[in-house]
Amino acid sequence: MLHVLLHMARHDGPMTSEAIGTMLGTNPVVVRRTLAGLRDAGYVRSDKGHGGGWVIACDLERVSLLDVYRAVGGPRLFAIGNEHSNPDCAIEQLVNAAVDDVLRDAEALLVERLGAVSLADLSKGLDARCAGDPRWQLERVGR
Amino acid sequence: MLHVLLHMARHDGPMTSEAIGTMLGTNPVVVRRTLAGLRDAGYVRSDKGHGGGWVIACDLERVSLLDVYRAVGGPRLFAIGNEHSNPDCAIEQLVNAAVDDVLRDAEALLVERLGAVSLADLSKGLDARCAGDPRWQLERVGR
DNA sequence: CAGTCATGATACATATAAAGTTACATGACT
DNA sequence: AGTCATGTAACTTTATATGTATCATGACTG
Structure with a gap:
């Protein structure tokens, strides 16, 4: 898109x-x-x-890749994640917490990076490339 | 798992x-x-x-979450990615390059973080939590 | 005003992958 | 020999994304 x-x-x-x-x-x-x-x-x-x-x-200057991503559709950024978070199992709680922690940071990075690039940036990059x-x-x- | x-x-x-x-x-x-x-x-x-x-x-000390992830199966970490990288379209080349750049960094972060946690770390965390x-x-x- | 060209929307069909299921062979213990 | 467990293969089910068919609606054109 x-x-x-x-x-x-x-x-x-x-x-x-x-x-x-x-x-x-x-x-x-x-x-x-x-x-x-x-x-x-x-x-x-x-x-x-x-x-x-x-x-x-x-x-174009005001729309980032993140905006496009969100508008176009998928709230799911990762192919991995916690499905059955069983609150009764301490092991599962701990595993989920550990994995979530990592995933949260990685998602934050993605959001930051995708949010920092505007469509105008890409367009300008294209101009430069094809001068x-x-x-x-x-x-x-x-x- | x-x-x-x-x-x-x-x-x-x-x-x-x-x-x-x-x-x-x-x-x-x-x-x-x-x-x-x-x-x-x-x-x-x-x-x-x-x-x-x-x-x-x-x-347990020598096996990281990344090891488990890789052994268990999915090379696909992200739900997004470039499908049809058409080498004839400069726009697509540029878009793919920009997205790949972000994705590579995020994946590197994931790999680093998942690789830094061993099963023993989780087990120890469990001991501490349930003392x-x-x-x-x-x-x-x-x- | 009729004709056409475009989107909007719905319903249905297909393709793919993941998960579940069934069935049977193999090896190990008693 | 009998039972218990995994290994493996084939098949079915389920979920999701994609593709398709169809018709309604609005807009431009002559």
Whole structure:
């Protein structure tokens, strides 16, 4: 979705779900489902009808990767975690506490780092990277 | 599994897969499947026949939570990651690089922290926590 | 106003992985 | 010989994500 947002930012005029779907090698409905979160957060806007589609609706400077992550969906950052926290077992309490402690710190790091990078940062990085190479100003999507 | 290992360490005599399964609210076969990784790593031993079952086969001091994590199975630490790294799209390259950078650091932190805690540390923590409370010396499993 | 193009939304189908289940073979103890 | 336990394989169930089909709605166009 970051990929999509950056393309969208560099595209004048709306992008349709179908175009994005083709770009991602997926399906327009899936695109709508996923972008719905970003729309609800106010980061993009969608217009119906002729000439409709998806447009950036925010200041890239004020939206971080963390914002996108949260808007798009998963509260689950880790593939591991404590399932059955049985409050009756001291061993489990201790193990969970130890694992939670580590996981909390790692999540804090992720949140901090993802929160520190804005979409504008990425966009600027792209400018720098492609300076003098106008090819990349177009959408080079492929798959 | 950490839960199981600590119980096992405080249990004299082997624990059967069925007992462990009941303790975890799961199935003996699932227990065998999961513990197989720990057995292959040499952290536990399994004996067949009468009086058989699972026993700790390592020095708790020398096995970290990271070791257990790796032996038990999942190379996937994060629920997020880059799927289709399309080498033709500069935007995707940049996004992936940015996300990978953050993920690498977070994973490094996890590895460091999980590697710094041994099973013996947890066991000692349990001793400290339950000092003067002999109830917890028994398996209080429940579910 | 009719036609089309787009999203919104719902319901259903498929794919994948994890967990659970069943069944049987093997080895060990009594 | 009988029982108890693991080892293993095959199958089923469950959960989740993804893909698909369909129709309603709104917006632009001629």
